[in-house]
Amino acid sequence: MGLFQGHKDIDAPKNIITWDVDPYSEEVLLNPEKFFTNLREKGPFVFLNKYKMLACGRYKETKEVFSDHKRFVSSRGVGIQDFKLEAPWRPPSLVLEVDPPIHTKNRRILTRALAPNKIARLKDFFRASADKLINELLPIKEIDAISDLAEIYPTRVFPEAVGLKKIDKETLLGYGAMVFNALGPDNEFRKAAMAKGLSVIEKINKQCLEENIEAGGLAEEIYESTANISEEDQLAGMLVRSLLSAGIDTTVSAIGNLIWCFSKNPEQFQIIKDNKSLIGNAFEESLRLTSPVKAFCRTCAAETEVSGVIIEEGTKILCVLGSANTDPEVWDNPYNYDVTRRTIGHLALGIGVHNCVGQTLARAEVTALAGALADKVRSIKPMGSANWKPNNAMRSLESLPITLEA
Numbered sequence: 001m002g003l004f005q006g007h008k009d010i011d012a013p014k015n016i017i018t019w020d021v022d023p024y025s026e027e028v029l030l031n032p033e034k035f036f037t038n039l040r041e042k043g044p045f046v047f048l049n050k051y052k053m054l055a056c057g058r059y060k061e062t063k064e065v066f067s068d069h070k071r072f073v074s075s076r077g078v079g080i081q082d083f084k085l086e087a088p089w090r091p092p093s094l095v096l097e098v099d100p101p102i103h104t105k106n107r108r109i110l111t112r113a114l115a116p117n118k119i120a121r122l123k124d125f126f127r128a129s130a131d132k133l134i135n136e137l138l139p140i141k142e143i144d145a146i147s148d149l150a151e152i153y154p155t156r157v158f159p160e161a162v163g164l165k166k167i168d169k170e171t172l173l174g175y176g177a178m179v180f181n182a183l184g185p186d187n188e189f190r191k192a193a194m195a196k197g198l199s200v201i202e203k204i205n206k207q208c209l210e211e212n213i214e215a216g217g218l219a220e221e222i223y224e225s226t227a228n229i230s231e232e233d234q235l236a237g238m239l240v241r242s243l244l245s246a247g248i249d250t251t252v253s254a255i256g257n258l259i260w261c262f263s264k265n266p267e268q269f270q271i272i273k274d275n276k277s278l279i280g281n282a283f284e285e286s287l288r289l290t291s292p293v294k295a296f297c298r299t300c301a302a303e304t305e306v307s308g309v310i311i312e313e314g315t316k317i318l319c320v321l322g323s324a325n326t327d328p329e330v331w332d333n334p335y336n337y338d339v340t341r342r343t344i345g346h347l348a349l350g351i352g353v354h355n356c357v358g359q360t361l362a363r364a365e366v367t368a369l370a371g372a373l374a375d376k377v378r379s380i381k382p383m384g385s386a387n388w389k390p391n392n393a394m395r396s397l398e399s400l401p402i403t404l405e406a
């Protein structure tokens with residue numbers, strides 16, 4: 001069997017539009033909304049000629065594929081590479097890149113460590129850290145919402161909450177960039193992220209060892225819950241690696257994108273200032289509109305059919321979550337940022353057995369920060385154009401010049 005771009009070399013299924021677009025090109029990565037609209041208009045699925053894989057961007061099919069872990073597996077990788085046919089760059093994640101029943105058992109350990117009652121205990125710490133950071137930034141005339149804020153807050157609070165005090169910001173951000181860019185083809189963005197490679201990987205792996213875990217954090221519990229499973233002494237370390245892989249870049253992106261939404265829509269920021277109970281929904285709405293994880297792939301386990309399209313075994317499907325979340329069939333005025341919108345059902349945190357296991361933590365972090373902004377900041381003024389950062393799987397900003405007015 002032939003290999004193409006790291007997966008099975010397949011032909012286009014019957015009855016679908018083939019498309020020459022490169023979803024991993026700088027042009028698309030920097031301006032995804034036009035791509036989303038075209039993708040949805042072409043049909044339930046398109047065949048990407050350049051990658052010989054399917055892509056879906058309508059809400060219905062994206063949800064169907066993502067919800068069905070039996071027909072559309074994760075164990076063959078959630079990027080364009082098929083782990084059954086090609087070796088991945090790192091040992092596969094024991095939650096992201098496995099299927100039930102192994103997934104079920106491993107995920108349960110993370111679910112327990114990240115349970116709402118554990119996160120609730122961190123709320124005051126998150127809010128105090130957010131207040132402190134905003135107080136530091138308020139006197140500064142112009143800040144970069146990314147390097148001064150979005151990158152600072154999670155890299156301060158997350159390692160402490162997890163119990164990893166010794167880890168630096170550059171290592172955490174560098175590793176996240178590798179993990180997410182690795183999901184795409186071996187293009188310039190993946191190569192650039194990987195170039196920083198080896199020393200970052202070594203530091204991350206070391207961080208995951210029990211001796212580098214501090215007492216009282218969330219990671220300690222992961223080690224405790226696997227203490228009796230002697231033959232799996234790597235398990236806890238690998239699950240801590242998942243926290244480090246999925247917990248930083250995602251929230252950095254989410255915070256940057258939320259502030260971008262506020263800065264572009266001052267009347268929406270005013271609405272949450274006037275009604276703080278809308279802060280949670282303002283975050284959900286930013287997740288919907290600017291979904292930080294733009295797309296993950298699934299691999300078809302055995303020939304099947306979705307919306308009249310026959311999908312053969314081994315087919316990679318790029319599920320464009322950001323597009324599903326702006327599908328006009330589901331969302332009125334989908335490209336408007338509306339903090340009062342009913343946001344339930346957005347797919348930014350996935351759906352099905354692999355839905356984001358850290359979402360309670362992410363919400364606690366980001367809403368604490370948004371609360372500090374709503375209380376302390378009168379207005380968030382853009383001071384220049386937002387600059388997006390190309391990444392094969394994430395939608396995040398490179399820089400966002402703003403002024404925080406007290």
Ligand code: OVV
Nearest residue numbers: 093095096179242245246
């Ligand atoms: C959701 C997610 C993203 C990236 C990495 C991982 C999970 C992981 O488990 O390593």
